[in-house]
Amino acid sequence: MDTHIGLDQAGAARAARLDRLAELAIRVGLNLAPGQELVMTAPVEAIDLSRRITEQAYRAGASLVTTLLADDRAVLARYRHAREESFDTAAGWLYDGMATAFRNGAARLAIVGDDPALLAGQDPDRVARANRARSKAYRPALELISATAINWTLVAAATPAWAAAVFPGLPEAEAMDRLWDAILAASRADRPDPVADWAAHNAALLARRERLNERRYAALHFRGPGTDLRVGLADGHAWMGGLSTAKNGITGNPNIPTEEVFTTPHKDRTEGVVAATKPLAYQGTLIQDIAVRFEAGRITSATARTGLPVLERMIGTDEGARRLGEVALVPHSNPIAQSGLLFYNTLFDENAASHIALGQAYSKCFLDKALTEAELAARGANRSLIHVDWMIGSAETDVDGIDAEGRAEPLMRGGEWVR
């Protein structure tokens, strides 16, 4: 056995940083309550981080941590060998089990680290059918998450396939090192006191969303290359961002990293054209140069340079898949945007730019937090099996807030906050 002192030192430093990320996930992301159960999902390649998070969870008083490890190789075996009918099935028993755990008070943590190109070579019809079956099976659990019934969070781990996508051409070890560095920097896990840094960051996001909430804009108007889009906001919408208090009373950060403030658009009130400013990695396929037209809230035409069949199937999932469920503002000066990296991962890329999401709206993005499904629908909240963010902001993006009388106020110019 070889033991290089230099490697061991680098390994120890990396381990300490990963433990800090794990601590952030449990204490800041979830704010896990003593005695609370935790359900974690992770790619099997992220088992090292999942073990560190498990340890932090038990140190914080978790009653039980259950980790469901996903294996891309098993997914590929299915596409290679399974019968056609397989692609219409999903593990409903497992997703229902997760929903039961959430109803019984469990917190939810997902480690993301997906291979953005995993399913790039697969039949888009099969990919779409498998996604539809899974989305349908996952719906009861996802609704609890969307409605913030429980505290939940996402954190990222570098995996070889993801690192290869972000740093093509680099040797695996170097690509992994660089992706870990980028994840830790973006997640603010690399600072002297990450927990204090997150407290200050959350305070700034809170001030921003409170200012937007006071203005009660009727719509946002985005302008940029290929974009002239008016996004009508839902009646009684509320801006969110940073800390979020779940219905179980626990306040945490559902995304690590997070740089956005966001709210719910009205599903019938988006008009105009919009061009994506970053590629969208959707369920293993890369969709590049998306351009879309909205009329009365609904996508009436969509083009893309690559991945168009996947985009078309995605927006064909259900009626809500072609309407907006979220709009978010992110200044171009934030650390993730400044890294200049394309992460091929929504958790990072959405925090590098202002964005919209097709599909399911967040019921928490309303002033009234106890709305029924009928009341949400009446206010314009969208419903769908999907929720897919894509980036429409850049250093060339201007955003106006439009008030109820139609008056425009500048919000962002050249990608930065005006006020």
Place this chain on the structure above:
Amino acid sequence: MDTHIGLDQAGAARAARLDRLAELAIRVGLNLAPGQELVMTAPVEAIDLSRRITEQAYRAGASLVTTLLADDRAVLARYRHAREESFDTAAGWLYDGMATAFRNGAARLAIVGDDPALLAGQDPDRVARANRARSKAYRPALELISATAINWTLVAAATPAWAAAVFPGLPEAEAMDRLWDAILAASRADRPDPVADWAAHNAALLARRERLNERRYAALHFRGPGTDLRVGLADGHAWMGGLSTAKNGITGNPNIPTEEVFTTPHKDRTEGVVAATKPLAYQGTLIQDIAVRFEAGRITSATARTGLPVLERMIGTDEGARRLGEVALVPHSNPIAQSGLLFYNTLFDENAASHIALGQAYSKCFLDKALTEAELAARGANRSLIHVDWMIGSAETDVDGIDAEGRAEPLMRGGEWVR
């Protein structure tokens, strides 16, 4: 990167043998039906075999394969860091989900490869409480398996910790190689035509159990060093072994390997003393030199050289935990016994020797396959949260069958079948 041609060739040969084991698991063990779902559990260290089994399952027409990977390191983190209350909790939502999958027709495959000493250093009270909580949560799923509602099977994979226990002192790579060799040989995966070999082996086991079923013995009488035990058999008992037809109509081998014929004792009719002939690896603790006295079916005293607190807590799980749920006959000449290895794993060690099991009886071990719980109880079938096999046979063991009139017929002498 070093690439040794020799290693690659050995790797390719190993891969081909593992694919044969994977094929045996799906085609002989489960006899998976086209369109059937599969729920697999495996230690994360066995992910290579789980991937091969996944591929074989899809090739055989599986609708969906879901693998739950278990991580010993997460288990240890719990013992190291969790609060005391944690040890009374279990992931009921997950076990209920599995039971739902089985009720909906899924098959069940478990890859075993546990570290036999995982919990050896832990507080036996915590280990027992955690096991009790898990057994209780798993009960609905286990009952479907015990009653053979579905086709299920166990196969083994070598893991570093298990290999270190079986081959202490060897370097990890060599211990892993030797354990894989032993697993493949015991599983008959190493022969020119494993599927045909299993057909012949199953025919021999069938002939043996049919002869025992014709005799309708009232009891078995075991004699050997430290053993003079009369095991009364349940009324209407049936001997099983080798192939088993599940209530879903699918015929497979629930254990790979298997060398035993077995039936259900009467829970009140075991008398005498019995000494284990092999150590028992129970949930991470090694229990050595077990000696027990039964009176009217119930353990009234128990000793062991090591692990006695764990044994005592095990038999204290519930009233059924101190009564028998299985008795099995295995000749000493079989290939697993002849390997001379102690596997520290029930799947292998129980097939090296005649054995008894404490706890839950198999309801399938009756002539009448449609008995209610009340009818099973009336015939003497035991009920418990546990089912733990331990070995009582050796080359020095004699077994008689005792008929309804009390007449003894020699069944085994010196560990071998007489007739």
